[in-house]
Amino acid sequence: MANVIMHVDLNYFFVRCEELKNPKLVNKPVMIGSLGRAGIVSTCSYKAREYGVRSGMPSYKAKELCPSIIMCPGDFNFYSLMSKEFFAYCHTYTSKVEKASIDECYMDITNVIKNKNPELFLKEFQRKLYKKTGLMCSIGVGPTRFLAKMGSDLKKPMGISIIRKKDIKDKIFPLPVNDFFGIGKKTAPKLKSLGVHTIEDLYNFINKVEGQEYFGSFYEYIKSALEGTSDNQIYLEYPDPKSISHTSTLMNDTDDEDEISRVLYLMSKDVSEDAKAERLKGKTIQLILKDTEFQTHNKSHTLDKASNDAEVIYKVANSLYIKNFLNKTFRLVGVALQNLVPLHESNVQLSLFEDAPIDKVSDVINQVNRKFNRKVVDKASIMLKEKKHVNK
DNA sequence: TCTGGGGTCCTAGGACCC
């Protein structure tokens, strides 16, 4: 028997959490996001959507469209708690639950749904979730992950869509091509200029040589997705991260070397802390910059051996900056650690190469920083800057 | 309209080794 995959998507999750904290917000235009220079709408309520507010939109634009909109800065500790309740609830049905993000998951309900009326079961799933947690969700069910995911997007809020193989033509083919998971705002216009407007057009396109050449390795995925034969597995193991990064949009665009170096130091510290918390080290350090035209520029350097030390990360990132981008103006700077290896693997190397002292020094700095928070980091970066000037 | 911050995956060229 074919697998039955279910995709559960929590409706306007962050705002719903705010409503649960403060019921007065229900039915009001509410958004999560800040009003800073680079503030954007993270999520918004359905009332706000009536005014044209959308996620990803600059906050000031949301304010223009809906002057009475209520802005919440975001309470991620609370969201994370609610998310845990959601996943705990899903686990009362089956252990085959795959967390896809903070507010969505895939479940294999093949055995759960046996001998049951699917519609009634799914309604019950929604009703009980609402009763227990106050959260609302849309559900998609199908023989593959793709069809389940497409289904949960069809009706919101509290939608239920079952998409069997035979429903693909009726329910998926009429959708605009940009609704296909993996085709975004760059590819969609290109496809439209080739006469590909709907998912049906997409399917016809990839069945021509021209379409296969256009998509390269993505072709196989599109074909299997639209024929209902793509991936139908649930992945229980949470994969190790492939990279750890922190970026920050500056208060103002700047070409000031000291300012950029200072932020690079802070970002390096954040990356280092995250890597240590995950017990990972990385071999490749990447400098991330975004210029005033919104072009991103990356430079990376691979070390002989992995590190998660803030000073090492900072020194590499900063020297990449000095070497390549001095006197250029940027709006965002950041650092990423890539090529990650577990700590225990890099420990083997450590005994071979013996650079323990630098790790010990940074551990001490870390402990101090954890106690005294960011102010100390700022102090450390100032000290570092002074040292740099002396060295010049 | 004018665009955050965290990620993943893919491509493609060049270096280097065998």
Add this chain to the structure above:
DNA sequence: TCTGGGGTCCTAGGACCC
């Protein structure tokens, strides 16, 4: 001295998703 082909790693950039 000029030369193949395969494999792997490094690097830069782009597209996409939540």
